[in-house]
Amino acid sequence: MKQAERVVIITGAAGGIGRALVNAFAADGGTVVAVDLPGSGILEFARGLGHPHLGLEFDVSREDDIVALYKRLEAQFARISVVVNNAAIGPSMDATADTSVDAFRRVLAVNLIGPYVMAREAARRMEPGAVIVNVASLAGVLGNPKRNAYAASKAGLISITKSLACELSSRGIRVTAVAPGYVRTPMVEQLERAGAADLAAVRRRVPMGRMARADEIARTVRFLASRHAGYINGSVLTIDGGWMSFNQPGNANLSADGTPRAELFGPAGHVGARIVLVTGGADGIGAAVARRFAANGDTVVIVDKDGAAAAKLACSLGGKHMAKSVDVTVESDVVTLFEELRVRFARLDVLVNATVVVDSFVPGLQQTTDEIKRVLDVNLTGAFICAREAIKTMRPGGVIVNVGTTHTFVPFAPRHAYEASQAGIEILTRCMAAELGPVGIRTAAVTSGNTGTPATAQRANVGSIAPKGFRPSIPVARIGEPEEVADATFFLASPDATYVNGSTLSVNGGRTFFGDAEFASDLDQEQPTKAAKWLSIMP
Numbered sequence: 001m002k003q004a005e006r007v008v009i010i011t012g013a014a015g016g017i018g019r020a021l022v023n024a025f026a027a028d029g030g031t032v033v034a035v036d037l038p039g040s041g042i043l044e045f046a047r048g049l050g051h052p053h054l055g056l057e058f059d060v061s062r063e064d065d066i067v068a069l070y071k072r073l074e075a076q077f078a079r080i081s082v083v084v085n086n087a088a089i090g091p092s093m094d095a096t097a098d099t100s101v102d103a104f105r106r107v108l109a110v111n112l113i114g115p116y117v118m119a120r121e122a123a124r125r126m127e128p129g130a131v132i133v134n135v136a137s138l139a140g141v142l143g144n145p146k147r148n149a150y151a152a153s154k155a156g157l158i159s160i161t162k163s164l165a166c167e168l169s170s171r172g173i174r175v176t177a178v179a180p181g182y183v184r185t186p187m188v189e190q191l192e193r194a195g196a197a198d199l200a201a202v203r204r205r206v207p208m209g210r211m212a213r214a215d216e217i218a219r220t221v222r223f224l225a226s227r228h229a230g231y232i233n234g235s236v237l238t239i240d241g242g243w244m245s246f247n248q249p250g251n252a253n254l255s256a257d258g259t260p261r262a263e264l265f266g267p268a269g270h271v272g273a274r275i276v277l278v279t280g281g282a283d284g285i286g287a288a289v290a291r292r293f294a295a296n297g298d299t300v301v302i303v304d305k306d307g308a309a310a311a312k313l314a315c316s317l318g319g320k321h322m323a324k325s326v327d328v329t330v331e332s333d334v335v336t337l338f339e340e341l342r343v344r345f346a347r348l349d350v351l352v353n354a355t356v357v358v359d360s361f362v363p364g365l366q367q368t369t370d371e372i373k374r375v376l377d378v379n380l381t382g383a384f385i386c387a388r389e390a391i392k393t394m395r396p397g398g399v400i401v402n403v404g405t406t407h408t409f410v411p412f413a414p415r416h417a418y419e420a421s422q423a424g425i426e427i428l429t430r431c432m433a434a435e436l437g438p439v440g441i442r443t444a445a446v447t448s449g450n451t452g453t454p455a456t457a458q459r460a461n462v463g464s465i466a467p468k469g470f471r472p473s474i475p476v477a478r479i480g481e482p483e484e485v486a487d488a489t490f491f492l493a494s495p496d497a498t499y500v501n502g503s504t505l506s507v508n509g510g511r512t513f514f515g516d517a518e519f520a521s522d523l524d525q526e527q528p529t530k531a532a533k534w535l536s537i538m539p
Contacts, residue, residue, distance in 0.1 A: 013042055033056065091139065108152070280304060
Protein backbone atom coordinates (compact mmCIF):
# COMPACT_ATOMS: atom_id res chain seq x y z
CA MET A 1 0.00 0.00 0.00
CA LYS A 2 1.29 3.45 -0.87
CA GLN A 3 2.38 5.66 2.01
CA ALA A 4 1.29 9.30 2.23
CA GLU A 5 4.00 10.75 4.48
CA ARG A 6 6.50 13.36 3.38
CA VAL A 7 9.04 11.74 1.05
CA VAL A 8 12.43 13.41 0.51
CA ILE A 9 14.82 12.22 -2.23
CA ILE A 10 18.47 13.14 -1.69
CA THR A 11 21.08 12.39 -4.37
CA GLY A 12 24.77 12.05 -3.59
CA ALA A 13 23.62 10.93 -0.15
CA ALA A 14 26.73 8.90 0.72
CA GLY A 15 29.09 11.89 0.75
CA GLY A 16 29.80 14.37 3.54
CA ILE A 17 27.09 16.91 2.71
CA GLY A 18 24.78 14.14 1.54
CA ARG A 19 24.89 12.31 4.86
CA ALA A 20 24.28 15.56 6.72
CA LEU A 21 21.27 16.22 4.48
CA VAL A 22 19.88 12.76 5.17
CA ASN A 23 20.30 13.20 8.91
CA ALA A 24 18.69 16.65 8.88
CA PHE A 25 15.60 15.56 6.97
CA ALA A 26 15.31 12.25 8.80
CA ALA A 27 15.23 14.14 12.09
CA ASP A 28 12.12 15.97 10.85
CA GLY A 29 10.17 12.75 10.34
CA GLY A 30 8.80 11.43 7.09
CA THR A 31 10.75 9.19 4.76
CA VAL A 32 14.18 9.86 3.28
CA VAL A 33 15.18 8.13 0.05
CA ALA A 34 18.97 8.26 0.01
CA VAL A 35 20.47 7.54 -3.41
CA ASP A 36 24.05 7.32 -4.67
CA LEU A 37 26.37 5.34 -6.91
CA PRO A 38 26.78 1.58 -6.62
CA GLY A 39 29.60 0.79 -4.23
CA SER A 40 29.30 4.15 -2.44
CA GLY A 41 28.10 2.55 0.79
CA ILE A 42 24.65 4.08 0.44
CA LEU A 43 22.80 0.83 1.13
CA GLU A 44 24.63 0.27 4.42
CA PHE A 45 24.14 3.90 5.43
CA ALA A 46 20.41 3.76 4.74
CA ARG A 47 20.00 0.50 6.64
CA GLY A 48 21.50 2.23 9.65
CA LEU A 49 18.72 4.82 9.49
CA GLY A 50 16.09 2.15 10.00
CA HIS A 51 12.49 2.01 8.83
CA PRO A 52 10.92 3.71 6.87
CA HIS A 53 14.00 5.24 5.21
CA LEU A 54 15.27 3.77 1.98
CA GLY A 55 18.68 3.52 0.26
CA LEU A 56 19.00 2.99 -3.49
CA GLU A 57 21.89 2.75 -5.93
CA PHE A 58 21.80 4.66 -9.21
CA ASP A 59 23.87 6.92 -11.48
CA VAL A 60 22.51 10.46 -11.80
CA SER A 61 24.26 10.85 -15.16
CA ARG A 62 22.15 8.04 -16.65
CA GLU A 63 18.66 9.12 -17.68
CA ASP A 64 17.43 5.53 -17.68
CA ASP A 65 18.51 5.17 -14.05
CA ILE A 66 16.60 8.31 -13.09
CA VAL A 67 13.40 7.23 -14.84
CA ALA A 68 13.65 3.78 -13.22
CA LEU A 69 14.17 5.40 -9.82
CA TYR A 70 10.99 7.44 -10.09
CA LYS A 71 8.95 4.52 -11.38
CA ARG A 72 9.97 2.50 -8.35
CA LEU A 73 9.18 5.34 -5.96
CA GLU A 74 5.78 6.17 -7.43
CA ALA A 75 4.83 2.52 -7.04
CA GLN A 76 5.74 2.68 -3.34
CA PHE A 77 4.85 6.20 -2.23
CA ALA A 78 1.76 8.35 -2.67
CA ARG A 79 3.74 11.48 -3.45
CA ILE A 80 7.21 13.01 -3.59
CA SER A 81 7.51 16.10 -1.42
CA VAL A 82 11.13 17.21 -1.76
CA VAL A 83 14.04 16.52 -4.11
CA VAL A 84 17.53 17.65 -3.10
CA ASN A 85 19.96 17.56 -6.03
CA ASN A 86 23.25 17.12 -4.20
CA ALA A 87 25.16 14.59 -6.34
CA ALA A 88 28.22 16.09 -8.04
CA ILE A 89 31.71 15.47 -9.35
CA GLY A 90 34.26 17.75 -7.70
CA PRO A 91 36.74 19.91 -9.64
CA SER A 92 39.61 18.01 -11.25
CA MET A 93 42.00 21.00 -11.03
CA ASP A 94 43.35 20.18 -14.50
CA ALA A 95 44.64 23.00 -16.67
CA THR A 96 42.41 23.99 -19.58
CA ALA A 97 44.94 22.67 -22.10
CA ASP A 98 44.98 19.31 -20.30
CA THR A 99 41.20 18.84 -20.00
CA SER A 100 39.63 16.42 -22.47
CA VAL A 101 36.22 17.00 -23.99
CA ASP A 102 35.04 13.69 -22.53
CA ALA A 103 36.04 14.80 -19.05
CA PHE A 104 34.28 18.15 -19.55
CA ARG A 105 31.09 16.45 -20.73
CA ARG A 106 31.20 13.96 -17.85
CA VAL A 107 31.11 16.77 -15.30
CA LEU A 108 28.19 18.44 -17.09
CA ALA A 109 26.36 15.12 -17.21
CA VAL A 110 26.59 14.60 -13.44
CA ASN A 111 26.44 18.16 -12.11
CA LEU A 112 24.00 19.80 -14.52
CA ILE A 113 22.12 17.46 -16.86
CA GLY A 114 21.48 14.91 -14.12
CA PRO A 115 19.92 17.42 -11.70
CA TYR A 116 17.81 18.81 -14.55
CA VAL A 117 16.44 15.37 -15.40
CA MET A 118 15.86 14.66 -11.70
CA ALA A 119 13.86 17.90 -11.45
CA ARG A 120 11.97 17.23 -14.67
CA GLU A 121 10.91 13.74 -13.65
CA ALA A 122 10.07 14.88 -10.14
CA ALA A 123 7.90 17.75 -11.41
CA ARG A 124 5.88 15.34 -13.53
CA ARG A 125 4.93 13.48 -10.34
CA MET A 126 4.88 16.22 -7.70
CA GLU A 127 1.80 17.83 -6.25
CA PRO A 128 1.41 21.52 -5.31
CA GLY A 129 3.50 22.37 -2.28
CA ALA A 130 6.50 20.28 -3.33
CA VAL A 131 10.04 21.69 -3.39
CA ILE A 132 13.23 21.12 -5.35
CA VAL A 133 16.50 22.33 -3.80
CA ASN A 134 19.73 22.30 -5.82
CA VAL A 135 23.13 22.23 -4.16
CA ALA A 136 25.26 24.49 -6.34
CA SER A 137 28.59 26.04 -5.35
CA LEU A 138 30.40 29.31 -4.87
CA ALA A 139 32.45 28.14 -7.86
CA GLY A 140 29.38 28.82 -9.99
CA VAL A 141 29.46 32.47 -8.95
CA LEU A 142 33.17 33.34 -8.75
CA GLY A 143 35.88 32.36 -11.23
CA ASN A 144 38.72 30.05 -10.27
CA PRO A 145 41.62 28.72 -12.33
CA LYS A 146 41.52 25.10 -13.48
CA ARG A 147 37.86 24.56 -12.55
CA ASN A 148 36.28 25.12 -15.94
CA ALA A 149 33.84 22.20 -16.16
CA TYR A 150 32.93 22.21 -12.49
CA ALA A 151 32.34 25.97 -12.37
CA ALA A 152 30.36 25.97 -15.61
CA SER A 153 28.17 23.11 -14.36
CA LYS A 154 27.42 24.88 -11.09
CA ALA A 155 26.71 28.21 -12.80
CA GLY A 156 24.36 26.33 -15.12
CA LEU A 157 22.65 24.71 -12.13
CA ILE A 158 22.08 28.14 -10.60
CA SER A 159 20.55 29.36 -13.86
CA ILE A 160 18.33 26.29 -14.17
CA THR A 161 17.18 26.86 -10.59
CA LYS A 162 15.85 30.27 -11.58
CA SER A 163 14.26 29.21 -14.86
CA LEU A 164 12.60 26.13 -13.34
CA ALA A 165 11.34 28.28 -10.45
CA CYS A 166 9.51 30.47 -12.95
CA GLU A 167 8.14 27.56 -14.97
CA LEU A 168 7.14 25.17 -12.19
CA SER A 169 5.48 27.76 -9.97
CA SER A 170 2.34 27.34 -12.08
CA ARG A 171 2.26 23.78 -10.74
CA GLY A 172 2.74 24.96 -7.16
CA ILE A 173 6.33 23.69 -7.05
CA ARG A 174 9.10 25.87 -5.64
CA VAL A 175 12.73 25.61 -6.79
CA THR A 176 15.63 27.10 -4.81
CA ALA A 177 19.37 26.53 -4.41
CA VAL A 178 22.29 26.97 -2.06
CA ALA A 179 25.82 27.90 -3.10
CA PRO A 180 28.26 26.64 -0.46
CA GLY A 181 31.82 27.81 -0.15
CA TYR A 182 34.48 25.54 1.33
CA VAL A 183 32.95 22.74 3.43
CA ARG A 184 34.80 20.38 5.75
CA THR A 185 33.96 16.92 4.41
CA PRO A 186 35.84 13.59 4.50
CA MET A 187 37.03 14.28 0.95
CA VAL A 188 38.49 17.65 1.94
CA GLU A 189 40.14 16.12 5.00
CA GLN A 190 41.75 13.49 2.76
CA LEU A 191 43.07 16.20 0.44
CA GLU A 192 44.56 17.98 3.42
CA ARG A 193 46.29 14.81 4.65
CA ALA A 194 47.67 14.20 1.17
CA GLY A 195 49.04 17.73 0.98
CA ALA A 196 46.79 18.57 -1.96
CA ALA A 197 44.87 21.33 -0.17
CA ASP A 198 46.10 24.24 1.94
CA LEU A 199 43.18 24.56 4.31
CA ALA A 200 45.03 27.06 6.48
CA ALA A 201 45.11 29.43 3.51
CA VAL A 202 41.40 28.81 2.93
CA ARG A 203 40.57 29.72 6.53
CA ARG A 204 42.59 32.93 6.34
CA ARG A 205 40.62 33.93 3.23
CA VAL A 206 37.24 33.51 4.99
CA PRO A 207 36.20 36.40 7.26
CA MET A 208 34.81 33.90 9.77
CA GLY A 209 38.18 32.14 9.80
CA ARG A 210 36.93 28.63 9.12
CA MET A 211 35.27 26.31 6.63
CA ALA A 212 31.64 25.30 6.87
CA ARG A 213 30.42 22.14 8.51
CA ALA A 214 28.30 19.83 6.38
CA ASP A 215 25.40 20.17 8.81
CA GLU A 216 25.35 23.95 8.23
CA ILE A 217 24.64 23.35 4.56
CA ALA A 218 22.03 20.72 5.40
CA ARG A 219 20.18 22.95 7.85
CA THR A 220 19.88 25.69 5.25
CA VAL A 221 18.57 23.27 2.64
CA ARG A 222 16.06 21.96 5.18
CA PHE A 223 14.79 25.49 5.81
CA LEU A 224 14.43 26.23 2.09
CA ALA A 225 12.38 23.06 1.71
CA SER A 226 10.11 23.90 4.63
CA ARG A 227 6.75 25.64 4.86
CA HIS A 228 8.51 28.62 6.44
CA ALA A 229 10.09 29.36 3.04
CA GLY A 230 6.83 29.39 1.12
CA TYR A 231 7.54 32.68 -0.70
CA ILE A 232 11.18 31.87 -1.46
CA ASN A 233 11.32 30.79 -5.09
CA GLY A 234 14.27 30.90 -7.48
CA SER A 235 16.53 32.27 -4.75
CA VAL A 236 20.13 31.08 -4.43
CA LEU A 237 21.54 31.53 -0.93
CA THR A 238 25.32 31.74 -0.63
CA ILE A 239 26.75 29.91 2.41
CA ASP A 240 30.39 30.99 2.42
CA GLY A 241 31.28 32.55 5.78
CA GLY A 242 31.68 35.89 4.03
CA TRP A 243 34.07 34.83 1.26
CA MET A 244 32.20 36.81 -1.42
CA SER A 245 32.05 39.86 0.81
CA PHE A 246 35.83 40.29 1.09
CA ASN A 247 37.30 42.29 -1.77
CA GLN A 248 40.84 43.41 -1.05
CA PRO A 249 44.37 41.99 -1.15
CA GLY A 250 45.58 39.86 1.74
CA ASN A 251 43.84 37.73 4.30
CA ALA A 252 40.28 38.23 5.52
CA ASN A 253 41.03 36.73 8.93
CA LEU A 254 44.53 37.22 10.33
CA SER A 255 43.83 35.23 13.49
CA ALA A 256 42.81 31.99 11.75
CA ASP A 257 45.15 29.31 13.09
CA GLY A 258 44.69 25.56 13.25
CA THR A 259 41.29 23.92 13.00
CA PRO A 260 38.67 26.00 14.83
CA ARG A 261 36.31 24.10 17.10
CA ALA A 262 33.31 25.55 15.24
CA GLU A 263 34.55 23.85 12.07
CA LEU A 264 34.28 20.47 13.78
CA PHE A 265 31.36 20.86 16.19
CA GLY A 266 28.12 22.78 16.18
CA PRO A 267 26.78 24.90 19.05
CA ALA A 268 26.42 22.90 22.25
CA GLY A 269 22.92 22.54 23.61
CA HIS A 270 19.89 24.79 23.31
CA VAL A 271 20.38 28.48 22.56
CA GLY A 272 18.72 30.48 25.32
CA ALA A 273 16.48 33.50 25.01
CA ARG A 274 18.10 36.29 23.05
CA ILE A 275 17.89 40.05 23.24
CA VAL A 276 16.58 41.21 19.85
CA LEU A 277 16.16 44.81 18.68
CA VAL A 278 13.86 45.47 15.73
CA THR A 279 13.77 48.93 14.16
CA GLY A 280 10.64 49.92 12.28
CA GLY A 281 9.00 47.33 14.49
CA ALA A 282 5.61 48.92 15.07
CA ASP A 283 3.88 47.65 11.93
CA GLY A 284 4.31 45.82 8.63
CA ILE A 285 7.33 43.60 8.19
CA GLY A 286 9.01 44.96 11.32
CA ALA A 287 6.02 44.02 13.48
CA ALA A 288 5.92 40.53 11.94
CA VAL A 289 9.62 40.12 12.73
CA ALA A 290 9.04 41.22 16.33
CA ARG A 291 6.20 38.73 16.73
CA ARG A 292 8.31 35.91 15.26
CA PHE A 293 11.18 36.40 17.70
CA ALA A 294 8.78 36.88 20.61
CA ALA A 295 7.09 33.59 19.75
CA ASN A 296 10.50 31.94 20.08
CA GLY A 297 10.82 33.18 23.66
CA ASP A 298 13.30 35.95 22.86
CA THR A 299 13.11 39.37 24.48
CA VAL A 300 12.24 41.92 21.82
CA VAL A 301 12.94 45.65 21.88
CA ILE A 302 10.59 47.32 19.41
CA VAL A 303 11.98 50.60 18.12
CA ASP A 304 9.88 52.89 16.00
CA LYS A 305 9.28 56.59 15.46
CA ASP A 306 5.65 55.86 16.31
CA GLY A 307 6.19 55.13 19.99
CA ALA A 308 2.51 54.57 20.75
CA ALA A 309 2.17 51.85 18.11
CA ALA A 310 5.40 50.24 19.28
CA ALA A 311 4.18 50.25 22.88
CA LYS A 312 0.85 48.73 21.87
CA LEU A 313 2.60 45.88 20.07
CA ALA A 314 5.04 45.29 22.93
CA CYS A 315 2.14 45.12 25.38
CA SER A 316 0.32 42.59 23.21
CA LEU A 317 3.43 40.39 23.13
CA GLY A 318 3.84 40.25 26.90
CA GLY A 319 5.45 42.02 29.81
CA LYS A 320 9.13 41.29 29.14
CA HIS A 321 9.22 43.10 25.80
CA MET A 322 10.13 46.78 25.40
CA ALA A 323 9.08 49.62 23.14
CA LYS A 324 11.12 52.75 22.44
CA SER A 325 10.20 55.80 20.44
CA VAL A 326 13.32 56.62 18.43
CA ASP A 327 14.03 58.38 15.16
CA VAL A 328 16.90 56.32 13.70
CA THR A 329 18.19 59.33 11.76
CA VAL A 330 18.96 61.22 14.98
CA GLU A 331 22.37 59.95 16.02
CA SER A 332 22.18 61.16 19.61
CA ASP A 333 18.85 59.38 20.15
CA VAL A 334 20.21 56.11 18.77
CA VAL A 335 23.33 56.35 20.93
CA THR A 336 21.17 56.96 24.00
CA LEU A 337 19.00 53.97 23.11
CA PHE A 338 21.93 51.56 22.96
CA GLU A 339 23.47 52.94 26.13
CA GLU A 340 20.18 52.19 27.89
CA LEU A 341 20.15 48.66 26.48
CA ARG A 342 23.71 48.04 27.66
CA VAL A 343 22.74 49.05 31.17
CA ARG A 344 19.57 46.95 31.18
CA PHE A 345 20.67 43.80 29.33
CA ALA A 346 24.50 44.05 29.14
CA ARG A 347 24.34 42.64 25.62
CA LEU A 348 22.49 42.57 22.31
CA ASP A 349 22.23 39.32 20.35
CA VAL A 350 20.31 40.31 17.23
CA LEU A 351 19.66 43.59 15.42
CA VAL A 352 17.05 43.67 12.67
CA ASN A 353 17.10 46.88 10.66
CA ALA A 354 13.57 47.05 9.24
CA THR A 355 12.93 50.81 9.23
CA VAL A 356 12.05 51.98 5.74
CA VAL A 357 10.35 54.86 3.95
CA VAL A 358 9.63 55.18 0.24
CA ASP A 359 9.84 58.18 -1.99
CA SER A 360 6.83 60.01 -3.30
CA PHE A 361 6.60 58.47 -6.79
CA VAL A 362 7.29 61.89 -8.28
CA PRO A 363 9.15 61.64 -11.63
CA GLY A 364 12.91 61.91 -11.23
CA LEU A 365 13.09 65.25 -13.04
CA GLN A 366 10.80 66.68 -10.39
CA GLN A 367 12.28 65.08 -7.26
CA THR A 368 13.95 67.48 -4.89
CA THR A 369 17.30 66.99 -3.20
CA ASP A 370 15.59 67.15 0.17
CA GLU A 371 13.34 64.24 -0.80
CA ILE A 372 16.33 62.12 -1.85
CA LYS A 373 18.21 63.00 1.34
CA ARG A 374 15.21 62.06 3.48
CA VAL A 375 14.90 58.60 1.98
CA LEU A 376 18.64 57.91 2.15
CA ASP A 377 18.82 59.22 5.70
CA VAL A 378 16.10 56.90 7.01
CA ASN A 379 16.78 53.76 5.00
CA LEU A 380 20.56 53.79 4.79
CA THR A 381 22.16 56.17 7.27
CA GLY A 382 19.73 55.18 10.01
CA ALA A 383 20.53 51.50 9.47
CA PHE A 384 24.25 52.28 9.59
CA ILE A 385 23.95 54.21 12.87
CA CYS A 386 22.00 51.38 14.49
CA ALA A 387 24.47 48.75 13.27
CA ARG A 388 27.44 50.81 14.45
CA GLU A 389 26.04 51.10 17.94
CA ALA A 390 24.81 47.49 18.04
CA ILE A 391 28.24 45.96 17.43
CA LYS A 392 29.56 47.78 20.49
CA THR A 393 27.15 45.72 22.58
CA MET A 394 27.34 42.41 20.71
CA ARG A 395 29.38 39.37 21.66
CA PRO A 396 30.65 36.65 19.33
CA GLY A 397 27.57 34.99 17.89
CA GLY A 398 25.75 38.30 17.40
CA VAL A 399 23.81 38.82 14.17
CA ILE A 400 22.73 41.87 12.18
CA VAL A 401 19.96 41.30 9.62
CA ASN A 402 19.10 44.12 7.24
CA VAL A 403 15.66 44.01 5.62
CA GLY A 404 15.66 45.43 2.10
CA THR A 405 13.73 45.05 -1.13
CA THR A 406 14.05 43.33 -4.47
CA HIS A 407 13.86 46.71 -6.18
CA THR A 408 17.62 46.68 -5.78
CA PHE A 409 17.62 44.11 -8.58
CA VAL A 410 14.48 45.11 -10.48
CA PRO A 411 14.41 48.94 -10.59
CA PHE A 412 11.00 50.56 -10.48
CA ALA A 413 10.91 54.12 -11.81
CA PRO A 414 10.65 56.70 -10.43
CA ARG A 415 11.77 55.35 -7.02
CA HIS A 416 15.39 56.39 -7.51
CA ALA A 417 16.27 57.30 -3.93
CA TYR A 418 14.48 54.29 -2.48
CA GLU A 419 16.27 51.85 -4.75
CA ALA A 420 19.62 53.55 -4.19
CA SER A 421 19.15 53.20 -0.45
CA GLN A 422 18.37 49.50 -0.81
CA ALA A 423 21.43 48.90 -2.97
CA GLY A 424 23.42 50.63 -0.25
CA ILE A 425 21.91 48.34 2.39
CA GLU A 426 23.00 45.23 0.50
CA ILE A 427 26.61 46.34 0.10
CA LEU A 428 26.65 47.64 3.69
CA THR A 429 25.72 44.12 4.74
CA ARG A 430 28.68 42.72 2.79
CA CYS A 431 31.17 45.29 4.05
CA MET A 432 30.24 44.58 7.65
CA ALA A 433 30.42 40.83 7.04
CA ALA A 434 34.01 41.21 5.92
CA GLU A 435 34.88 43.43 8.86
CA LEU A 436 32.95 41.72 11.66
CA GLY A 437 33.38 38.08 10.66
CA PRO A 438 36.77 37.83 12.41
CA VAL A 439 35.20 38.94 15.72
CA GLY A 440 32.35 36.44 15.46
CA ILE A 441 29.51 38.74 14.38
CA ARG A 442 27.51 37.78 11.28
CA THR A 443 25.50 39.96 8.94
CA ALA A 444 22.89 39.03 6.36
CA ALA A 445 20.16 40.68 4.33
CA VAL A 446 16.60 39.79 3.39
CA THR A 447 15.11 41.37 0.29
CA SER A 448 11.34 41.28 0.18
CA GLY A 449 9.20 41.48 -2.91
CA ASN A 450 5.77 43.02 -3.10
CA THR A 451 4.40 42.41 0.38
CA GLY A 452 0.94 42.92 1.85
CA THR A 453 1.76 45.49 4.51
CA PRO A 454 -0.39 48.38 5.78
CA ALA A 455 1.88 50.75 3.85
CA THR A 456 1.19 48.82 0.63
CA ALA A 457 -2.53 49.01 1.27
CA GLN A 458 -2.30 52.75 1.91
CA ARG A 459 -0.40 53.38 -1.32
CA ALA A 460 -2.95 51.28 -3.17
CA ASN A 461 -5.76 53.42 -1.74
CA VAL A 462 -4.21 56.62 -3.07
CA GLY A 463 -3.55 55.02 -6.45
CA SER A 464 0.25 55.10 -6.45
CA ILE A 465 0.43 51.30 -6.84
CA ALA A 466 -1.93 48.53 -7.92
CA PRO A 467 -1.22 45.30 -6.00
CA LYS A 468 -3.29 43.18 -8.39
CA GLY A 469 -1.15 44.47 -11.22
CA PHE A 470 1.96 42.96 -9.65
CA ARG A 471 0.66 39.40 -9.70
CA PRO A 472 1.27 38.65 -13.39
CA SER A 473 4.96 39.51 -12.90
CA ILE A 474 5.34 37.16 -9.91
CA PRO A 475 5.75 33.46 -10.76
CA VAL A 476 3.82 32.32 -7.66
CA ALA A 477 1.00 34.70 -8.67
CA ARG A 478 0.54 36.52 -5.39
CA ILE A 479 2.16 39.14 -3.22
CA GLY A 480 3.97 38.03 -0.11
CA GLU A 481 2.96 38.25 3.52
CA PRO A 482 5.00 40.06 6.21
CA GLU A 483 5.19 36.80 8.17
CA GLU A 484 7.05 35.16 5.27
CA VAL A 485 9.74 37.82 5.38
CA ALA A 486 9.82 37.44 9.16
CA ASP A 487 10.39 33.68 8.88
CA ALA A 488 13.37 34.27 6.59
CA THR A 489 14.75 36.92 8.93
CA PHE A 490 14.37 34.61 11.91
CA PHE A 491 16.18 31.81 10.07
CA LEU A 492 19.14 34.03 9.14
CA ALA A 493 19.54 35.02 12.79
CA SER A 494 19.25 31.43 14.01
CA PRO A 495 21.84 28.75 14.83
CA ASP A 496 20.78 27.02 11.60
CA ALA A 497 22.42 29.81 9.57
CA THR A 498 25.75 30.03 11.37
CA TYR A 499 27.82 30.05 8.15
CA VAL A 500 25.64 32.54 6.27
CA ASN A 501 27.57 35.81 6.38
CA GLY A 502 27.15 38.79 4.07
CA SER A 503 24.61 36.93 1.94
CA THR A 504 21.22 38.10 0.71
CA LEU A 505 18.12 35.92 0.76
CA SER A 506 15.40 37.00 -1.68
CA VAL A 507 11.82 36.46 -0.51
CA ASN A 508 9.86 37.54 -3.54
CA GLY A 509 8.04 34.57 -5.07
CA GLY A 510 10.53 34.51 -7.93
CA ARG A 511 9.85 37.98 -9.27
CA THR A 512 13.48 38.99 -9.76
CA PHE A 513 14.23 35.81 -11.72
CA PHE A 514 11.55 36.12 -14.39
CA GLY A 515 13.00 37.48 -17.63
CA ASP A 516 10.38 36.56 -20.22
CA ALA A 517 8.37 39.14 -22.13
CA GLU A 518 5.15 37.34 -21.20
CA PHE A 519 3.44 37.27 -17.83
CA ALA A 520 5.08 35.15 -15.15
CA SER A 521 1.64 33.89 -14.14
CA ASP A 522 -1.72 33.86 -15.88
CA LEU A 523 -4.03 33.24 -12.95
CA ASP A 524 -7.34 35.06 -12.80
CA GLN A 525 -6.60 38.29 -10.98
CA GLU A 526 -10.06 38.44 -9.43
CA GLN A 527 -9.92 34.97 -7.86
CA PRO A 528 -8.00 33.83 -4.78
CA THR A 529 -4.67 32.62 -6.11
CA LYS A 530 -3.83 28.96 -6.21
CA ALA A 531 -0.55 29.85 -4.56
CA ALA A 532 -2.34 31.03 -1.43
CA LYS A 533 -4.11 27.69 -1.19
CA TRP A 534 -0.83 25.81 -1.70
CA LEU A 535 0.65 27.36 1.44
CA SER A 536 -1.64 25.34 3.67
CA ILE A 537 -0.46 22.02 2.23
CA MET A 538 3.25 22.73 1.96
CA PRO A 539 5.53 20.31 3.84
